[in-house]
Amino acid sequence: MNYKLLDYYWIILDGSRIGFYNLLDAKYELLLKLDNKIIQNIFLALNQPFEFKDFPEKEQLIIRKILKQYHNYFEEITYEKLVEERLKHRRIDDFIETNHHAFSINIQGIKALLKETINNxxxxxxxxxxxxxxxxxxxxxxxxxxxxxxxxxxxxxxxxxxxxxxxxxxxxxxxxxxxxxxxxxxxxxxxxxxxxxxxxxxxxxxxxxxxxxxxxxxxxxxxxxxxxxxxxxxxxxxxxxxxxxxxxxxxxxxxxxxxxxxxxxxxxxxxxxxxxxxxxxxxxxxxxxxxxxx
Ligand SMILES: [Zn+2]
CATH class of the missing domain: 3.40.50.720 (NAD(P)-binding Rossmann-like Domain)
Structure with missing residues (x-):
């Protein structure tokens, strides 16, 4: 099965908190205190569209739990949509590689800005x-x-x-x-x-x-x-x-x-x-x- 984070969200690591940032309202909708670096990284990885087999089995279990608990922020997508979404994210990553120095905001902020731009x-x-x-x-x-x-x-x-x-x-x-x-x-x-x-x-x-x-x-x-x-x-x-x-x-x-x-x-x-x-x-x-x- 394939999933993506909804268009208007970006997951940000803010200190030791994971935040679901609403791109339209420009504010956090949910902040979770999380000290475990592995779990933090799994959350951040979910910014990208994904299928379960992208992750090792142990992580798949954690992702299933995240999807169950925070289902309002994700949607299941078809394989065609997954390919399309991956291309969008590749555009964003390529852009950041050559242009990140032109911004005064950090990489996570630039990614959020670019996701909103490419979607809207x-x-x-x-x-x-x-x-x-x-x-x-x-x-x-x-x-x-x-x-x-x-x-x-x-x-x-x-x-x-x-x-x-x-x-x-x-x-x-x-x-x-x-x-x-x-x-x-x-x-x-x-x-x-x-x-x-x-x-x-x-x-x-x-x-x-x-x-x-x-x-x-x-x-x-x-x-x-x-x-x-x-x-x-x-x-x-x-x-x-x-x-x-x-x-x-x-x-x-x-x-x-x-x-x-x-x-x-x-x-x-x-x-x-x-x-x-x-x-x-x-x-x-x-x-x-x-x-x-x-
Ligand atoms: Zn004129």
């Missing part, structure tokens, strides 16, 4: 050319949608993070989308690839860095000849490395900004792979922001 964030890829390779992003909740099919009235603007293929949208579509984003505090990342270069970013957060029409430099996404986009594996993997970082709570918890797109963008030449980084800033004379806020 819906990544919406806006493109009229369907060139994102969503197979790469397994483990995340993703969808690819044509701009005309996107109904912004039904979007959960807090928990949706957008990745926009700017090349495939018209300037009017980008302007409509930006008006919505700056007024609804939306997180969106722009991506573009053409024959010569890849542009990854900027990631804009509501009006924090202005809109796509603000900075002169952001015009890189606007004033170009609209044509066929070509998304290579490089652009997809650059998007992949940014995905968890631009989740709403993660991006604000990063004390060391190790993103390549938060309030900035990177232009990479496809001839020699030389990369240049540019910052973007709100512009007080921006016509789009002016008509939205005044």
């Amino acid at each position: 964030t819906s990544y919406c890829f806006i493109t009229n050319s369907n060139l994102f390779n969503l197979d790469l992003f397994l483990g995340y909740s993703t969808k690819q949608i044509n701009f005309d099919s996107l109904n912004l009235d039904t979007v959960d603007s807090v928990d949706t993070t957008f990745i926009v293929d700017s090349q495939s949208l018209t300037e009017n579509q980008l302007a409509d989308f930006e008006k919505y984003c700056v007024t609804h505090n939306v997180i969106r990342m722009y991506v573009k690839e053409d024959k010569e270069s890849i542009v990854i970013g900027p990631t804009l957060i509501g009006e924090e860095f202005g809109c796509l029409f603000c900075g002169e430099q952001s015009t890189i996404h606007l004033y170009h000849i609209k044509g066929e986009s070509t998304f290579t594996s490089l652009v997809n993997s650059l998007v992949f490395t940014e995905l968890l970082k631009i989740g709403r709570k993660v991006i604000s918890a990063l004390i060391d900004d190790n993103t390549i797109t938060k309030g900035k963008y990177m232009k990479i030449s496809k001839y020699n792979l030389e990369a240049e980084e540019y910052e973007v800033n709100a512009n007080v004379t921006c016509k789009l922001c002016d008509c939205v806020f005044n």
Whole structure:
């Protein structure tokens, strides 16, 4: 049989106490005084989705007792769900391995934050050319949608993070989308690839860095000849490395900004792979922001 800890909990060792931390209420729901290190470690192992045969027989007995006593915090899952959940946790572990130094909270806190982010964030890829390779992003909740099919009235603007293929949208579509984003505090990342270069970013957060029409430099996404986009594996993997970082709570918890797109963008030449980084800033004379806020 396979089990997982419910989506909104994380088990934390706090001194000599084991706590069931509620990710939504951001507080412990249950604290158990436990001095036995072996039992403590078993509790912590149950953060990962599991099947009984993952554990030695002695531990299986203890786990059965835990499941019986704290059944409100766990659910039985199918094998398919187990595989899916394991992938999510692998995403979290891989992310922590390379990014833990960018946070001021401890590893357990980062894991809790990432679990909440990966479970709650819906990544919406806006493109009229369907060139994102969503197979790469397994483990995340993703969808690819044509701009005309996107109904912004039904979007959960807090928990949706957008990745926009700017090349495939018209300037009017980008302007409509930006008006919505700056007024609804939306997180969106722009991506573009053409024959010569890849542009990854900027990631804009509501009006924090202005809109796509603000900075002169952001015009890189606007004033170009609209044509066929070509998304290579490089652009997809650059998007992949940014995905968890631009989740709403993660991006604000990063004390060391190790993103390549938060309030900035990177232009990479496809001839020699030389990369240049540019910052973007709100512009007080921006016509789009002016008509939205005044
Ligand atoms: Zn603007």
